[in-house]
Amino acid sequence: MYTASDLRKGLRLKIDNEPYVIVEFNFVKPGKGQALYRTKLRNMINGNQFERTFRSVDVFEPADLREKKMQYLYKEGDKYCFMDNESYEQVYLTEDQVGDSVNFLLDNIEVEILLFEDRPIGISLPNFVEVIVTEAEPWAKGDTVSGATKPVKVQTGYTILVPTFISEGEKIRIDTRTGEYLTRVKG
Amino acid sequence: MNTSQKDDQFYLARKAKNLRLRAKFMQSVRHFFNEHDFLEIETPLRIPGPAPEEHIEAIPSGNWFLQTSPELCMKRLLAAGYPRIFQICKCFRARERGEKHLPEFTMLEWYVAHFDYQDLMDQCEAMLLDAFRNMGYPRDITWQNKKIHLESPWERITVANAFARYSPVSLSETLNQNHFDETLVQYIEPRMGINRPTFLYDYPPELAALARIKKSDPSVAERFELYIGGLELANGFSELTDTAEQRRRFEKAAGARATKNWQNYPMPEKFLTALENLPPSAGIALGIDRIIMLMGDTTQIDDITAFPPESL
Numbered sequence: 001m002y003t004a005s006d007l008r009k010g011l012r013l014k015i016d017n018e019p020y021v022i023v024e025f026n027f028v029k030p031g032k033g034q035a036l037y038r039t040k041l042r043n044m045i046n047g048n049q050f051e052r053t054f055r056s057v058d059v060f061e062p063a064d065l066r067e068k069k070m071q072y073l074y075k076e077g078d079k080y081c082f083m084d085n086e087s088y089e090q091v092y093l094t095e096d097q098v099g100d101s102v103n104f105l106l107d108n109i110e111v112e113i114l115l116f117e118d119r120p121i122g123i124s125l126p127n128f129v130e131v132i133v134t135e136a137e138p139w140a141k142g143d144t145v146s147g148a149t150k151p152v153k154v155q156t157g158y159t160i161l162v163p164t165f166i167s168e169g170e171k172i173r174i175d176t177r178t179g180e181y182l183t184r185v186k187g
Numbered sequence: 188m189n190t191s192q193k194d195d196q197f198y199l200a201r202k203a204k205n206l207r208l209r210a211k212f213m214q215s216v217r218h219f220f221n222e223h224d225f226l227e228i229e230t231p232l233r234i235p236g237p238a239p240e241e242h243i244e245a246i247p248s249g250n251w252f253l254q255t256s257p258e259l260c261m262k263r264l265l266a267a268g269y270p271r272i273f274q275i276c277k278c279f280r281a282r283e284r285g286e287k288h289l290p291e292f293t294m295l296e297w298y299v300a301h302f303d304y305q306d307l308m309d310q311c312e313a314m315l316l317d318a319f320r321n322m323g324y325p326r327d328i329t330w331q332n333k334k335i336h337l338e339s340p341w342e343r344i345t346v347a348n349a350f351a352r353y354s355p356v357s358l359s360e361t362l363n364q365n366h367f368d369e370t371l372v373q374y375i376e377p378r379m380g381i382n383r384p385t386f387l388y389d390y391p392p393e394l395a396a397l398a399r400i401k402k403s404d405p406s407v408a409e410r411f412e413l414y415i416g417g418l419e420l421a422n423g424f425s426e427l428t429d430t431a432e433q434r435r436r437f438e439k440a441a442g443a444r445a446t447k448n449w450q451n452y453p454m455p456e457k458f459l460t461a462l463e464n465l466p467p468s469a470g471i472a473l474g475i476d477r478i479i480m481l482m483g484d485t486t487q488i489d490d491i492t493a494f495p496p497e498s499l
Contacts, residue, residue, distance in 0.1 A: 005282055026285060026286060027283070027284060027285025027286070027288060028285065028287070028372050029242070029283060029285075029288060030368055030371050030372055030376065030419065031412050031419055031422040032240070032242065032243075032394060032395070032396070032422065033242060033367070033368040033371065033394070034241075034242040034368050035242065035282070035283070036368055036369060036372055038372070053369055053372075053373070056282075057447070146197075146200050146201075147197060147198075147200040147201025147202070147203065148201075163193075163194070163197045165193065182194075183191055183194045184191060184193070184194070
């Protein structure tokens with residue numbers, strides 16, 4: 001069981017026999033008042049979202065989801081094909097089911113396919129991926145390290161804000177949960 | 188995750204503007220209180236136990252605790268004859284972490300003898316107006332693309348009127364359903380301090396454990412909160428000076444804590460003894476981090492703190 005202090009973005013809970021994922025999470029605590037955990041939950045099967053506020057005394061059942069390591073193969077029409085490298089079993093996910101993960105869906109990347117009652121319902125990426133910067137403005141000469149950022153495009157076509165010292169062709173590490181730049185990877 | 192030295196520099200460098208705002212605000216605060224004949228004091232961060240509150244949990248430090256607020260020692264000074272005192276200090280609260288919460292945060296707390304909460308609202312407004320002026324916001328401030336007018340007088344609205352105006356559920360109904368905090372967070376707070384700063388005041392007594400009951404209306408306690416842009420910034424009240432009543436409220440809070448298996452604190456006997464000599468007075472705690480969020484135009488407390496705990 002989870003308690004309210006375990007709640008965070010991405011956590012998966014079972015509510016009314018269906019799997020839900022927390023898509024928005026906010027800890028709030030009005031002055032002298034109690035801690036409240038405001039969430040937006042998304043039903044992992046039908047995609048319906050609703051808001052719910054929990055208290056610190058609330059407890060939650062984890063969603064009993066199975067994850068299977070699979071490799072991303074190709075996109076066919078509006079379906080994405082993944083394969084289990086041991087059994088060679090293939091499964092398909094829709095664009096909706098892949099969602100924002102498409103931004104980091106590198107060729108042949110190993111992902112976890114989520115199964116709820118043996119049905120593929122979603123994908124979870126590694127927390128961190130390394131991607132190559134394919135388009136970037138050059139770093140202005142004489143620029144020192146500052147807090148400034150610039151947008152660059154990476155190999156999946158995703159646009160991301162990075163420090164100005166990053167240049168084209170470099171590899172960077174991205175946190176797939178936030179979609180944000182983490183660090184430069186020295187190759 | 189180890190970030191490179193360059194990345195560390197990058198994350199710290201982008202906070203430069205906000206760290207300067209923080210320093211400048213501190214200077215302005217100290218200047219204001221010096222001009223108004225206040226004594227800046229320091230009290231211990233590590234104490235035998237804080238005042239028992241139903242919803243605030245302290246972080247242990249050896250056999251003692253880190254303070255959740257400097258109130259107990261400050262009120263002992265007030266009772267000993269220091270009529271105007273202020274302090275800027277760190278406070279620590281277990282399990283409080285979010286976009287607007289750090290488990291270690293910076294508090295400005297001040298007390299004035301022979302003031303009540305209305306006097307303190309006036310003074311809080313004057314102090315912040317002074318700070319806003321010193322920091323380049325003489326008339327208004329823009330927060331999250333909304334202009335907030337700062338001219339005096341700031342709005343004052345009672346909790347009962349705010350519920351009547353903004354909540355679909357009445358105050359008495361939400362209290363009966365034990366849903367005050369949820370209603371406040373969902374319907375009231377987002378409307379507070381939007382066009383100009385707002386003092387929300389006259390709280391139900393059960394939500395004001397250390398505040399005095401209002402003589403002219405015993406159904407409310409003389410407590411207020413300051414909001415700007417929906418951000419809760421400060422909490423103040425006319426101090427309760429009745430020792431027996433204070434002890435009863437502490438015992439009630441301790442009982443509520445025990446049912447949740449929260450930590451047991453020693454009863455603050457020295458504070459209760461001092462309360463017998465406390466003149467009528469008022470005190471206020473203002474979250475400095477939140478003010479800097481407002482001035483730095485950010486919804487994330489991490490942006491205005493050099494080192495949130497996860498970065499250490």
